Amino acid sequence: GAGVSQTPSNKVTEKGKYVELRCDPISGHTALYWYRQSLGQGPEFLIYFQGTGAADDSGLPNDRFFAVRPEGSVSTLKIQRTERGDSAVYLCASSLGGDRGRETQYFGPGTRLLVL
Amino acid sequence: AQSVTQLDSHVSVSEGTPVLLRCNYSSSYSPSLFWYVQHPNKGLQLLLKYTSAATLVKGINGFEAEFKKSETSFHLTKPSAHMSDAAEYFCVVSDHQAGTALIFGKGTTLSVSS
Numbered sequence: 485g486a487g488v489s490q491t492p493s494n495k496v497t498e499k500g501k502y503v504e505l506r507c508d509p510i511s512g513h514t515a516l517y518w519y520r521q522s523l524g525q526g527p528e529f530l531i532y533f534q535g536t537g538a539a540d541d542s543g544l545p546n547d548r549f550f551a552v553r554p555e556g557s558v559s560t561l562k563i564q565r566t567e568r569g570d571s572a573v574y575l576c577a578s579s580l581g582g583d584r585g586r587e588t589q590y591f592g593p594g595t596r597l598l599v600l
Numbered sequence: 601a602q603s604v605t606q607l608d609s610h611v612s613v614s615e616g617t618p619v620l621l622r623c624n625y626s627s628s629y630s631p632s633l634f635w636y637v638q639h640p641n642k643g644l645q646l647l648l649k650y651t652s653a654a655t656l657v658k659g660i661n662g663f664e665a666e667f668k669k670s671e672t673s674f675h676l677t678k679p680s681a682h683m684s685d686a687a688e689y690f691c692v693v694s695d696h697q698a699g700t701a702l703i704f705g706k707g708t709t710l711s712v713s714s
Binding site: 488527529532542543577585593 | 632636641642643644645646649651690694701704705706707
């Protein structure tokens with residue numbers, strides 16, 4: 485079946501611009517996660533959705549970052565006033581949603597964001 | 601607070617020889633532990649996970665890991681490396697009782713030579 489998909493695969497933008505990154509989770513998965521992976525590092529948690537609501541947004545670095553999941557399926561990560569330090573690979577994952585600490589998360593291929 | 605330390609940033613082996621990727625963790629409660637693999641330009645894939653059942657966990661592609669609470673370790677092993685095993689490997693911890701997010705290690709790059 486279809487896995488997690490993310491668009492675009494690559495995004496180049498200029499400092500100060502606004503960007504949106506999209507994630508399509510596996511059908512039927514109620515839990516959705518966003519991570520950020522900087523060069524040479526492991527992924528870092530940003531935000532977790534259970535259904536339509538953000539159950540945990542403790543990983544968002546500041547108020548320039550925001551994410552939505554209005555219908556409980558597709559999610560969009562929004563970054564305002566981008567900075568060069570935002571350059572990274574943004575990963576999305578989904579899971580069935582019963583227990584985020586134990587269940588397998590399925591990852592998308594990521595969106596590589598470059599802020600010039 | 602939880603954390604995970606991957607003791608080697610890079611491991612090189614010859615094809616057909618054993619693989620050992622080391623991971624130590626810190627967790628206040630009952631940890632769940634995972635190993636994920638990331639091939640170039642591909643998404644992260646789960647190799648195996650420990651969630652408080654058997655301490656020796658078998659995963660895909662011949663990998664296994666043993667949860668050792670006394671040593672706070674969860675090392676990944678494979679008896680015989682294959683060229684296709686060359687990738688980045690991440691050890692991951694979460695606290696399932698507290699329902700916390702996954703905490704990833706910095707990764708270990710595995711190189712396999714012929």
